[in-house]
Amino acid sequence: xxxxxxxxxxxxxxxxxxxxxxxxxxxxxxxxxxKNLGIKTGGSIGGVQANIQFNPANLPASSIExxxxxxxxxxxxxxxxxxxxxxxxxxxxxxxKITMNSVSFSKKGSNYVGKFNVTIKNKTKQxxxxxxxxxxxNTETFKGTLxxxxxxxxxxxxxxxxxxDVTVNIEIEVSKS
Numbered sequence: 001x002x003x004x005x006x007x008x009x010x011x012x013x014x015x016x017x018x019x020x021x022x023x024x025x026x027x028x029x030x031x032x033x034x035k036n037l038g039i040k041t042g043g044s045i046g047g048v049q050a051n052i053q054f055n056p057a058n059l060p061a062s063s064i065e066x067x068x069x070x071x072x073x074x075x076x077x078x079x080x081x082x083x084x085x086x087x088x089x090x091x092x093x094x095x096x097k098i099t100m101n102s103v104s105f106s107k108k109g110s111n112y113v114g115k116f117n118v119t120i121k122n123k124t125k126q127x128x129x130x131x132x133x134x135x136x137x138n139t140e141t142f143k144g145t146l147x148x149x150x151x152x153x154x155x156x157x158x159x160x161x162x163x164x165d166v167t168v169n170i171e172i173e174v175s176k177s
Contacts, residue, residue, distance in 0.1 A: 023052045026139070027173040030068055034150070035163040043075030045098070052174050054140065056112075056133060059105040064114065064142075066172070067097045089156050095121045100129075114144070120153035131170075142172045 028048035033040055047069025054062045071092045073084050085092040103115040103126060114129045131144030149164045150156055158164075 023050065023140075023174040023176055025050050025172060026175050027171070029169075029171040031169045033167045033169075034165070037161050041075065043073060043081075045070060046072035046074075048172065050172060050174065052140070052142075052172075054105075054133065054142075056107075059107065059112075062102070062105050064100070064102040064116075066100045069096060070098055071096055091121060116146075118146075118148065118153075120155060123153045125152050129170075138176045140174050140176065142170070142174075144170050146170070 025048055028046070028050075030045045030048060031042060032045070033042035035041070045068045048066060050064065050066040052064050052066075054064060056062075070090045071085065073081055073090070073092075075081055075084070084090055099119045100116045101119075103117060105112055105114050108130065111130060111132045114131060116127055116129050117124050118127050125148070127146050127148060129144045129146045131142050134141045146168050148166050148168065150166050151158065151164050156162065
């Protein structure tokens with residue numbers, strides 16, 4: 001029993017050290033695409049912050065928490081950007097962040113699928129996000145795509161010209177220290 005205690009202590013300290021690793025977002029790119037009058041249009045959202053504890057060998061213990069700053073929305077059209085930030089769409093003064101919190105992960109072929117609680121305008125919906133994961137040294141890269149219905153989150157109203165379906169592409173690179 002005396003020999004087991006130091007081994008258990010060592011294992012617990014290794015688990016704690018691995019879970020306490022700090023992740024720093026080094027690159028991020030969030031783009032979205034929606035049809036307006038049947039023509040694809042889109043933009044980007046920045047200000048990404050994330051706490052990522054992802055371990056392909058231990059998916060149940062993995063977690064991803066991320067936010068994006070809706071005030072950074074950019075469609076290369078100042079008038080449209082202002083409209084998207086208004087009460088008609090995102091209400092950025094009241095709801096400045098979009099959040100994603102993982103619920104679970106599964107392996108699918110060479111990639112992964114994460115179940116995430118996505119919150120926009122204080123409305124949360126669980127969505128599946130297929131993504132790829134590449135680790136190179138202390139750098140981890142995640143690339144995923146999700147589809148959502150903007151009306152589920154109260155973003156805009158029903159429209160004959162603006163699609164309800166939005167495709168969101170996410171690329172995040174983090175370094176672990």
